[in-house]
Structures are given as C-alpha cells and as structure tokens.
Amino acid sequence: MLLAPLALVAACGGGDKGTQEPPSTTAVLVDTLFTFPSQWSSPQLTLKAGGTVVFMFEGGIAHNAIFRLNPGNPPLAGAPADIPPTVNAVVRRTFATVGTFPVNCTIHPGMVSEVVVVP
C-alpha cells in the first residue's frame, strides 16, 4: 500500500516580530456535549479553567462518562467526578484544573471525546 505524501508546511521561526500566535481554538467557559447514538457531538472541546461542560444525554440511550481512557485506571488528578449511566438528562461538570481530560463512554466502545482545559 502506498501512503499519500503529507503536505508539510515548514515553520521557520525567522519571522518573529515579537507577538505570540493566538491559540488555534477559542477557549470558552461553558460548552456542551450532546450524545449521538454512539458518539459525542464533538471530538474535542477547549475550556477555560473553571469552566463547565453541559452533558446533554439524549435519545433514550444510556451513556456514561468517565474522564480517563482506561476504566481500570484511577481518575486523573483534577478530573471531575465520573458521570454514571444516564438517560435523557442534563449533567454539568466543572473542570477546574488545566490539562487534557478524555471523555469516555464505556458503554459504547470508541465513544471518546476530550476536554482541553487551558488557563
């Protein structure tokens, strides 16, 4: 099998005029994740520290959310409390700690998003 060549953009740092590039995504204080039948509505959210994710559990299907990829691992430092299996309800979780937190529904393999928490 042939792999398509990647188009790479050379990033040469020669043009620095003393300003920093803004972040590529906009961090917000409130964002929403909906449940589609077996996936989250977005693969990634960028949240300001102290912000809230509103989890909209819809469609009559039970989903949960744990904030780590491996259910056997202990919770990540700074992660909010896991959300137990939930049907047709709204659950909010606050992310107070900077870091990257997977959002993993263990009922549906591969139903993973992540919350990137920035200062």
Ligand SMILES: [Cu+2]
């Ligand atoms: Cu699910």
